[in-house]
Amino acid sequence: MSDNSGTGGRTRIIGLGNPILGDDGVGWRVVEAMRARLDDEAVDVLCLSVGGVSLMEQLVGCDRALLVDAVVTGAAPGEVLSIPLDELGDPSCGHTASTHDTTLTTALSLGRALQAPLPDDIWVVGVEVDPRRLHEFKEALSPEVTAAVPEAVRRVQEWLAGGR
Amino acid sequence: MSRITIDPMTRLEGHGKIEIFLDDDGNVVNSYLQVPELRGFERFCVGRPVEEMPVLTNRICGVCPEAHHMAAAKAADAVYGVEPPPAGRKLRELLYSAFYFADHTTHFYILGGPDFIMGPDAPVAERNILGVIHKVGLEIGSKVIQARHYGHTTVEMIGGRKVHPCTAVPGGMTKSLSETERAEIERMGRWAVEFAQFSLKLFGDAVLGNPEYRDLILGDAYSHRTYYMGLVDAQNRVNFYDGRVSVVSPDGERVGTYAPHEYTDWISERVEPWSYLKFPYLKKVGWKGFVDGKDSGIYMATPLSRLNAADGMATPLAQAEYERFYATLGGKPVHQRLAIHWARLVELLYAAERWVELATDPEITSPDVRVVPTKTPTEGVGIVEAPRGTLTHHYRTDERGLLTMVNLVVGTTNNNAAMSLSINKAARAFIKAGTVVKEGLLNRVEMAYRAYDPCLGCATHSLPGRIPLQVSIRDAQGNPIRVLRSEDA
Numbered sequence: 282m283s284d285n286s287g288t289g290g291r292t293r294i295i296g297l298g299n300p301i302l303g304d305d306g307v308g309w310r311v312v313e314a315m316r317a318r319l320d321d322e323a324v325d326v327l328c329l330s331v332g333g334v335s336l337m338e339q340l341v342g343c344d345r346a347l348l349v350d351a352v353v354t355g356a357a358p359g360e361v362l363s364i365p366l367d368e369l370g371d372p373s374c375g376h377t378a379s380t381h382d383t384t385l386t387t388a389l390s391l392g393r394a395l396q397a398p399l400p401d402d403i404w405v406v407g408v409e410v411d412p413r414r415l416h417e418f419k420e421a422l423s424p425e426v427t428a429a430v431p432e433a434v435r436r437v438q439e440w441l442a443g444g445r
Numbered sequence: 446m447s448r449i450t451i452d453p454m455t456r457l458e459g460h461g462k463i464e465i466f467l468d469d470d471g472n473v474v475n476s477y478l479q480v481p482e483l484r485g486f487e488r489f490c491v492g493r494p495v496e497e498m499p500v501l502t503n504r505i506c507g508v509c510p511e512a513h514h515m516a517a518a519k520a521a522d523a524v525y526g527v528e529p530p531p532a533g534r535k536l537r538e539l540l541y542s543a544f545y546f547a548d549h550t551t552h553f554y555i556l557g558g559p560d561f562i563m564g565p566d567a568p569v570a571e572r573n574i575l576g577v578i579h580k581v582g583l584e585i586g587s588k589v590i591q592a593r594h595y596g597h598t599t600v601e602m603i604g605g606r607k608v609h610p611c612t613a614v615p616g617g618m619t620k621s622l623s624e625t626e627r628a629e630i631e632r633m634g635r636w637a638v639e640f641a642q643f644s645l646k647l648f649g650d651a652v653l654g655n656p657e658y659r660d661l662i663l664g665d666a667y668s669h670r671t672y673y674m675g676l677v678d679a680q681n682r683v684n685f686y687d688g689r690v691s692v693v694s695p696d697g698e699r700v701g702t703y704a705p706h707e708y709t710d711w712i713s714e715r716v717e718p719w720s721y722l723k724f725p726y727l728k729k730v731g732w733k734g735f736v737d738g739k740d741s742g743i744y745m746a747t748p749l750s751r752l753n754a755a756d757g758m759a760t761p762l763a764q765a766e767y768e769r770f771y772a773t774l775g776g777k778p779v780h781q782r783l784a785i786h787w788a789r790l791v792e793l794l795y796a797a798e799r800w801v802e803l804a805t806d807p808e809i810t811s812p813d814v815r816v817v818p819t820k821t822p823t824e825g826v827g828i829v830e831a832p833r834g835t836l837t838h839h840y841r842t843d844e845r846g847l848l849t850m851v852n853l854v855v856g857t858t859n860n861n862a863a864m865s866l867s868i869n870k871a872a873r874a875f876i877k878a879g880t881v882v883k884e885g886l887l888n889r890v891e892m893a894y895r896a897y898d899p900c901l902g903c904a905t906h907s908l909p910g911r912i913p914l915q916v917s918i919r920d921a922q923g924n925p926i927r928v929l930r931s932e933d934a
Contacts, residue, residue, distance in 0.1 A: 301489065301504050330504065331608060334555060334574075334593065391574050395586045418489035 292324045293343040294437065297350040299330050303419050304358075304410040304426045308349040311406070311433040318434075324441065337388035337399070345402040347440055349433065351415075351426075352407030359425035360409040363436040369405050406436045463868060463890065471878040476869040478861075478894055490851040495521050495822060495842050496615055502838065502853075503609050510609045511544040511600060512831035512856070513838075515686065518613035520838040523705070523825025524846070525615045525818035532811035533617025538686040539630070539803040540603040540610060541829070545685055545796040546637050547596025548832045549748075549789050552898050553644060554589045557786050560892050561652045565661070572888075581647070592640050595633040599800070602626050617815030624810055631804040637797035638762070645766060645790050652787075653773070663774070666874040667782040667893060669737040669866050670695035672727055672744035674859070675751030676830045677702065682759040683751050683795060685830045691754040692727065695739050697778045699754075700729070705826040708837050712854065713742075715862070724862040725854060735865055743866065746834030746859035747897055748788035753778035758791070760798035766791045782867050785896040789832075822846040831856035833898045860897045867893040 296312030298305045309328045316326040329339065340346050352362065352369075366385075392399050408429050422430075466474045490501065498517040503510035515537060522529060529537070552558075555574045563576045571579070578586040597607065603622065604610025612619045622630075652658045661667070677691045678684040681702075689702040692711065703711050715724040715732050726732045726742035733741040744750070758764040770791055771777050774784060803809060824841040834856030841850035871893035 299504060301501070329608065330510075334551065334590075335608070338590070338593070387573055387575060391578070391586060392590075394575065394578060395583065395590065397590075417485045419485065 291344040292346070292441070293340065294324065294326045294347045294349065294441075295336070295339060296326070296328045297330070297332070297336070297348055300328070301418050301420055303414050303417055304408075304422050305351050305415050306420070307351050307408045307410065307422055307426050307430065307433070310422065310430055311349045311408070311437065314430060314434050315437050318438075333385055334388045334391070336385055337392045337397075340389075340399055340403065341392065341397045343400045345400045345404070347404045347406060347437060349406045349437065350408075351410040352405075353410060353412050354407075356409045357425075358409050358411045358414075358423065359429040361429055361432045361436055362405075362407045362409070363440065364405055364407075366403040366405050369407075404440050406433055406440065408433050463894075465868075465872050465876065465890070467876075471876075473869070473872045473876055476865070476872045476890075478864055478868055486853070487851045491848050493848055495524050495840055495846050495848055498838070498840065498848075498851075499613050500609075500611050509544075509548065509831050509833070509856070511541060511604070512829055512836050514604070514610050514613055515541055515829045516827045516831075516836045516838040518615065519687075519705075519827025519829065520825045520840050521615040521827070523827060524822045524840055524842055525825075526820045526823075527616045527816050527818040529617035530811075530813045530816055532621065532808050533814040533816075534687075535803050535806055535809055536603055536618050536622060536814060537613055539800065539809065540600055540613075541686050542796045542800040542803065543596045543599035543603075543630075543634075543637075545832060546641070546793060546800060547593045547600070549793040549796065550589060550592040550596070550640075550644070552832070553648075553786065553789060553793070554585070557789075557895050557898065560888070560895070561648075561658055561786065564657075565888055565892060581651075585647075588640060588643070592637065595637060599630050599633055602630060614815065616818050619815065621812045621814045622810050627804060627810050631801060634797060634800035634804050637800055638794070641790070641794035641797045642762070644793060648787060648790055662781055662783040662787075664781075666871055666889075667867060667896070668780045669745075669782065669863065669870070670739070670780050671737050671863055671866070672700070672730065672742070673750035673753040673778055674744050674746045674835055675754035676828065676835065677755045678759060680759070681756040683755040683757075683792070684759065685792075685796070685799075687829075690828060690835060692744065693754050693778060695737070695778070695780070697753070700727075705828040705837070708826060708828070708839070708854070712837075714854075722858060722861050724865075725859055726862065735862060735869070737866055743862045744859070745863040745897075746830075746856065747785050748792045748832075749779060749782070749785040750834070751830060752788045752791065758795050760795050760802065762798055763791055763795035766794055782893065782896050785898075789898075833857050834859040857897070864894045864897050867897075 294312055294315060296308035298308040300306040300309045312326050312328060319326065327339065329336065348366065389399060408426060410426055414423055463476065463478055465476045468474050490498070493501065498521055499514050502513040502517045518537065554577065559572045559574065559577055562580060563572045567576065574586065600610055601607050603612065605612040605620065672695065673693050675691055676684050676688045678688045681691060689704055691702045692700045694700055711728055712725050713728040715726055717724060727744055730740065730742035737743060752767060752770065758767045770787060771779065774781070821844050822842045826837060826839045828835060828837050836856050837854040839852040840848055842848050868890060871890045875889050
């Protein structure tokens with residue numbers, strides 16, 4: 282399999298979501314806040330609105346990867362979770378799937394079957410959002426989700442620090 | 446009345462789902478695909494400069510940003526009354542051909558194709574790309590990834606960045622192509638032609654060579670006599686990027702063609718109380734409800750529609766496949782919806798051939814890629830063929846170029862009524878009194894809409910594709926009597 286990873290930094294942080302769909306854009310906000318504080322060439326930061334195979338392709342060549350996304354688990358909006366991707370469950374990983382694609386889990390299995398160099402350590406920092414607020418185009422986050430950004434950034438830093 | 450719901454388990458509650466309503470005898474009364482709509486896009490855009498639209502609209506969803514980028518750039522050209530120079534126009538079409546190639550590849554191998562290659566009754570766990578590589582060989586997986594890589598690399602070289610291109614602006618493109626880049630794009634395009642031919646051969650062997658699948662494609666369960674729509678060039682051949690929209694009747698007669706700015710003379714939108722998504726129909730024929738036939742204004746806009754609405758393909762290898770397609774399926778137009786998958790592969794080959802044609806065009810490396818707009822902006826419509834249907838962007842601005850009105854008719858929305866017809870018909874054929882509802886049957890109902898390659902991302906948020914389904918069967922009082930999950934099947 283060819284290297285589709287672009288720059289292929291050792292550690293990659295990816296904010297997922299749609300930046301013009303209200304709280305769905307929280308992943309971007311968190312990693313943008315993170316990017317401003319980062320001074321480490323071995324860590325690269327991307328903002329993407331993709332899932333499935335496209336997302337898997339962005340993980341090729343990384344040693345470890347962190348996905349930051351809006352999640353809906355039933356918790357209160359603004360709650361932050363930080364767990365390995367494996368523990369999140371296949372269908373619930375938010376914007377990491379689309380009807381035109383397959384789930385990230387299937388895509389990762391595909392990549393591994395093709396012996397693509399994919400990281401074993403894929404972590405998720407998720408910010409709980411209210412799904413009823415994801416149907417309106419706007420750039421602003423809701424107050425609860427805005428308030429959760431610093432905590433999500435802290436969890437991203439914690440993951441970064443724990444891995445080295 | 447009983448009610449069966451095929452509800453994709455997404456993180457968004459009440460997202461896209463199929464509702465099948467049964468009568469007391471267990472027969473299908475009606476079926477609908479229901480999706481909530483994303484609201485407020487027009488309000489979000491009004492007041493912004495029109496030149497932001499090519500970048501802004503490609504954020505509507507992550508599946509076909511290139512299509513929105515192009516439709517928006519063309520609408521913005523029209524707003525400023527400016528025509529891009531030949532190299533600018535050709536670069537846009539080259540980017541778009543490479544995008545089409547990657548997109549159609551993804552659909553065939555990852556979303557729609559596994560139903561055929563693995564069989565509609567194969568367990569869900571196998572009916573995916575992993576099952577395909579297990580059955581056909583690991584090499585196929587590598588090729589699919591390579592195909593996507595080449596498509597995306599070409600988009601990035603011309604479009605300035607991955608996934609969400611940003612170089613098409615009113616009047617043309619912001620950057621030209623170097624000879625080094627051109628040569629690399631040509632090399633990838635030639636590989637793409639071979640891959641498309643390989644894909645058509647695989648389809649021929651695995652699908653057309655199998656009597657069961659052939660019957661499924663040719664059978665009545667997935668057939669509707671509707672109108673068809675697609676962009677055509679001056680010779681009435683399929684074109685993805687530019688031209689007039691051709692409309693043909695269920696008998697195959699061309700009703701007419703329209704220029705982008707005439708779209709409101711041709712298309713009206715029906716609103717139904719049970720769905721946020723509108724149902725576009727042909728204004729000249731009229732809305733007659735969810736029925737097919739010549740008197741019903743329901744139309745389809747898909748790869749099959751584009752082939753039906755055109756007189757042929759503009760490249761030689763694709764033209765030969767076009768002829769084989771109609772010879773095999775009994776002439777034009779073809780009404781069987783599952784033939785959309787085959788039509789998509791004919792288009793895959795056309796996209797690859799067009800990619801090479803444009804990459805070897807002597808004008809493609811010209812530095813003259815933009816005409817700077819000087820006229821006062823007013824109003825404009827841009828139309829391209831998105832992979833899943835005709836995509837229309839319509840903008841109006843004030844004299845400073847600030848948007849005052851935005852209207853989009855997106856690819857999948859065109860097919861909303863036609864998809865409802867297909868789901869209903871498939872449900873009636875496969876779910877009958879006494880029939881035990883099992884996953885294989887429900888998958889056939891899903892296949893009815895999957896063929897359309899619905900991307901609800903424009904009208905809704907992204908929706909997981911190959912994911913577990915939950916099916917609730919309710920009795921006449923609406924109480925759930927049985928819950929099936931596809932992974933248990």
